[in-house]
Amino acid sequence: MPIKDYIRERFFPHMWCPGCGHGTVLNSLLRAVEQLGMSKNEIVVVSGIGCSARISGYVDFHTLHTLHGRALAFATGVKLSKPELNVIVPMGDGDALAIGGNHFIHAARRNIAMTAIVMNNKIYGMTGGQFSPLTGVGGMATTAPYASIDRSFDVVELAKAAGATYVARSTAFHAQECTQMIHDAILHDGFSVVEIMTQCPTHYGRKNKKGGPAEMIKEFKDITTPIGSKAKQENPGLIERGVFVEKDLPEYCAEYDKIIERAQGGA
Amino acid sequence: MGKAKLKEHRINRDWCKGCGICVELCPKKVLELDAEEKAVAVRPEDCIACKLCEIRCPDLAIEIITEPDEK
Amino acid sequence: MSRQVKFVQGNEACLEGALYAGLQFYAGYPITPSSEITEGLALRLPAVGGKFIQMEDEISSICAIIGASLTGHKVMTATSGPGFSLMQEGLGYAVMTEIPCVIVDVMRGGPSTGLPTHGGQGDVMQARWGVHGDHSIVALTASSHQDVFEMTVEAFNIAETYRTPVILLLDEAIGHMREKLEIPEPGELPLVERLRTSVRDGVNYHPYLPREDGRLPMSDFGGVHRYNVTGLYHDMWGFPTSDPKMVHGLIRHLHDKIENRVNVLARYKEYFLEDAERIMVSYGCSARSALHVVKDRRLRGEKLGLLELQTLWPFPAEIVRDRCVGKKSVIVVEMNMGQILHEVKKAVDQPDNVFLANRVDGEYITPPDIYKILRLIQGKGV
Numbered sequence: 048m049p050i051k052d053y054i055r056e057r058f059f060p061h062m063w064c065p066g067c068g069h070g071t072v073l074n075s076l077l078r079a080v081e082q083l084g085m086s087k088n089e090i091v092v093v094s095g096i097g098c099s100a101r102i103s104g105y106v107d108f109h110t111l112h113t114l115h116g117r118a119l120a121f122a123t124g125v126k127l128s129k130p131e132l133n134v135i136v137p138m139g140d141g142d143a144l145a146i147g148g149n150h151f152i153h154a155a156r157r158n159i160a161m162t163a164i165v166m167n168n169k170i171y172g173m174t175g176g177q178f179s180p181l182t183g184v185g186g187m188a189t190t191a192p193y194a195s196i197d198r199s200f201d202v203v204e205l206a207k208a209a210g211a212t213y214v215a216r217s218t219a220f221h222a223q224e225c226t227q228m229i230h231d232a233i234l235h236d237g238f239s240v241v242e243i244m245t246q247c248p249t250h251y252g253r254k255n256k257k258g259g260p261a262e263m264i265k266e267f268k269d270i271t272t273p274i275g276s277k278a279k280q281e282n283p284g285l286i287e288r289g290v291f292v293e294k295d296l297p298e299y300c301a302e303y304d305k306i307i308e309r310a311q312g313g314a
Numbered sequence: 315m316g317k318a319k320l321k322e323h324r325i326n327r328d329w330c331k332g333c334g335i336c337v338e339l340c341p342k343k344v345l346e347l348d349a350e351e352k353a354v355a356v357r358p359e360d361c362i363a364c365k366l367c368e369i370r371c372p373d374l375a376i377e378i379i380t381e382p383d384e385k
Numbered sequence: 386m387s388r389q390v391k392f393v394q395g396n397e398a399c400l401e402g403a404l405y406a407g408l409q410f411y412a413g414y415p416i417t418p419s420s421e422i423t424e425g426l427a428l429r430l431p432a433v434g435g436k437f438i439q440m441e442d443e444i445s446s447i448c449a450i451i452g453a454s455l456t457g458h459k460v461m462t463a464t465s466g467p468g469f470s471l472m473q474e475g476l477g478y479a480v481m482t483e484i485p486c487v488i489v490d491v492m493r494g495g496p497s498t499g500l501p502t503h504g505g506q507g508d509v510m511q512a513r514w515g516v517h518g519d520h521s522i523v524a525l526t527a528s529s530h531q532d533v534f535e536m537t538v539e540a541f542n543i544a545e546t547y548r549t550p551v552i553l554l555l556d557e558a559i560g561h562m563r564e565k566l567e568i569p570e571p572g573e574l575p576l577v578e579r580l581r582t583s584v585r586d587g588v589n590y591h592p593y594l595p596r597e598d599g600r601l602p603m604s605d606f607g608g609v610h611r612y613n614v615t616g617l618y619h620d621m622w623g624f625p626t627s628d629p630k631m632v633h634g635l636i637r638h639l640h641d642k643i644e645n646r647v648n649v650l651a652r653y654k655e656y657f658l659e660d661a662e663r664i665m666v667s668y669g670c671s672a673r674s675a676l677h678v679v680k681d682r683r684l685r686g687e688k689l690g691l692l693e694l695q696t697l698w699p700f701p702a703e704i705v706r707d708r709c710v711g712k713k714s715v716i717v718v719e720m721n722m723g724q725i726l727h728e729v730k731k732a733v734d735q736p737d738n739v740f741l742a743n744r745v746d747g748e749y750i751t752p753p754d755i756y757k758i759l760r761l762i763q764g765k766g767v
């Protein structure tokens with residue numbers, strides 16, 4: 048099926064700004080799903096609130112647009128109550144890691160089979176450019192007019208520490224890599240996290256003098272490098288891309304099925 | 315699998331927002347923005363059908379149609 | 386077959402009622418005095434093939450049950466004041482998206498951490514207006530374990546019938562007290578099952594287009610109909626809109642589906658009202674003491690009556706007005722500063738005749754407490 052068969056065409060052109068990296072995540076997500084050849088009826092996309100969260104309205108799956116930060120909590124109910132569904136949870140960086148940080152670490156801890164996609168633009172896009180827990184020291188934002196003194200999370204390290212069993216990072220520049228990671232994350236039988244660095248030219252770009260969408264997306268090439276590359280040894284400031292964790296551990300819904308068996312007097 | 319051959323750049327002018335990402339990142343400088351700030355293929359003959367424009371476009375506005383590359 | 390008889394806590398009566406009603410998914414976070422519901426369902430739900438999950442907080446608990454309701458399951462969570470506060474945003478989401486769910490709040494003394502192990506009825510107004518924005522809500526309560534069981538079943542039935550969250554307001558005294566519970570046999574109490582759409586695959590299904598009778602048939606997530614659910618104002622397909630006509634239509638619908646059915650939703654009990662000269666209005670644990678006083682004073686020839694409310698929201702104002710007409714006085718008995726008192730005053734023809742008998746020190750309001758206040762009202766001194 049062409050990827051247009053997976054979108055709700057009547058809502059296009061979408062509401063994102065020209066050159067918004069979130070659009071590339073949508074593009075990659077659609078390609079991943081297309082490659083998987085899954086039925087649209089077996090996919091549920093749950094999102095919170097933010098520019099990123101609007102992604103759910105554009106895809107022709109079962110879609111649940113919820114509350115700021117709570118997407119993973121809603122998704123946990125969807126998944127545990129009907130484990131045969133493929134649950135994909137795209138989130139903004141503020142959505143996933145500020146207001147939703149607690150749900151993020153606990154979903155990872157449970158290893159419930161869902162795909163969390165963190166659309167990390169290092170800013171609160173929807174509300175007008177306030178700093179997020181990913182903005183980092185020195186970043187400019189409407190609530191950091193003297194530059195931010197807040198240290199940032201490392202999404203990958205956080206996900207790893209919390210127990211996610213698939214953890215990957217890429218950027219909007221590396222769209223093909225993104226597609227592959229989302230594809231693999233959906234197939235992964237456990238909690239998977241894919242961080243995708245995206246550009247918000249309207250707020251982050253403007254405040255931090257990053258230039259237009261093209262300059263911003265190109266920067267992702269310059270500031271990242273594949274995991275364990277030589278470039279990283281030479282320049283430790285580079286952000287690593289790739290699959291950091293991929294391991295098999297007991298999955299939550301499957302474990303709960305065993306509880307049911309036990310409670311019903313089985314093995 | 316043979317190399318896919320370009321047939322057509324299908325650009326949806328209603329969806330293209332003229333962000334310039336495809337223009338800037340095309341390895342062969344095939345694309346440009348026109349007077350209405352919409353992407354157009356000005357040097358289609360140089361296109362290598364790598365589809366980088368298509369997979370990066372945030373607006374799903376550009377599609378590279380290739381000759382069927384089976385056989 | 387005969388009814389199974391158990392000697393249980395009110396919280397257990399609640400979970401028995403939920404299981405009877407067909408509860409399939411429960412998410413919760415421990416908090417006194419509601420934890421027995423959460424613990425009990427951790428044990429019992431998987432045995433009937435249901436799912437239990439202990440979430441990281443009450444916010445995620447209500448979100449998780451809403452998600453599970455969308456896949457076609459009967460769902461519930463239980464908490465107490467502090468947790469109920471955390472649930473308000475999710476509760477509003479369930480109101481807006483019209484997703485059936487049951488929220489039990491076993492009230493304790495508040496505000497804040499308050500009195501965790503003592504009773505109170507201070508969340509009545511929070512149940513009504515804890516959610517931001519104009520909205521309507523259904524809240525039920527009960528004063529005996531048999532009623533707790535039945536009201537729990539009612540809560541599920543109302544939630545499914547009207548696609549709405551239903552709050553069950555219990556209190557610490559009821560939750561922890563032990564008394565007899567007879568579990569009705571299967572089929573004895575009517576159960577409302579989810580109304581699912583009959584629209585076939587390939588035909589347009591409108592999740593938010595009411596039928597002629599006002600009901601909105603649902604389609605389970607994972608089924609053949611893919612649609613959108615959002616807490617934003619939305620059209621009949623579930624997609625966001627800010628079209629003033631649609632916004633107005635939706636808020637009216639959310640309001641009217643409850644407020645136009647006040648009498649249908651009203652559950653209450655009447656004791657000795659026919660010849661009563663004075664009437665008490667009460668609910669939950671307070672109604673137990675009120676009833677005791679009524680019976681006791683009747684033995685001494687005093688014509689007292691009791692109207693026990695089991696539906697608090699929407700407030701059954703017409704019924705209250707009707708029962709209070711011509712009474713010498715109306716005494717509202719509750720364990721708060723007068724949350725239902727004001728509703729009763731609004732409802733009746735002579736608000737100056739409405740008095741409050743309350744207790745707000747964490748101690749259970751006893752018959753002597755009420756009697757003392759009665760004497761004051763009657764001008765007989767203490």
Ligand SMILES: Cc1ncc(C[n+]2csc(CCOP(=O)(O)OP(=O)(O)O)c2C)c(N)n1
Pocket residue numbers: 096097098099100115138139140141142143166168170171172173174179
């Ligand atoms: C409880 C709550 N608090 C605050 C908001 C306001 N709000 C909406 S989106 C948002 C932040 C969005 O940032 P992010 O999650 O990074 O997504 P982005 O817009 O950047 O994609 C905030 C603070 C809200 N909707 N709900």
Ligand code: SF4
Pocket residue numbers: 062063064066067068069098099168172173246247248249250
């Ligand atoms: S404000 Fe930023 S994140 Fe939001 S749509 Fe515009 S570019 Fe994207």
Ligand code: SF4
Pocket residue numbers: 066325329330331332333334335336337352353370371372373374375376
């Ligand atoms: S990337 Fe897409 S939206 Fe941007 S200019 Fe090219 S075709 Fe238009």
Ligand code: SF4
Pocket residue numbers: 339340341342343344345360361362363364365366367368378
């Ligand atoms: S397919 Fe590749 S070469 Fe052709 S226009 Fe797109 S980016 Fe340029």
Ligand SMILES: [Mg+2]
Pocket residue numbers: 139140141166167168169170171172179
């Ligand atoms: Mg952001």
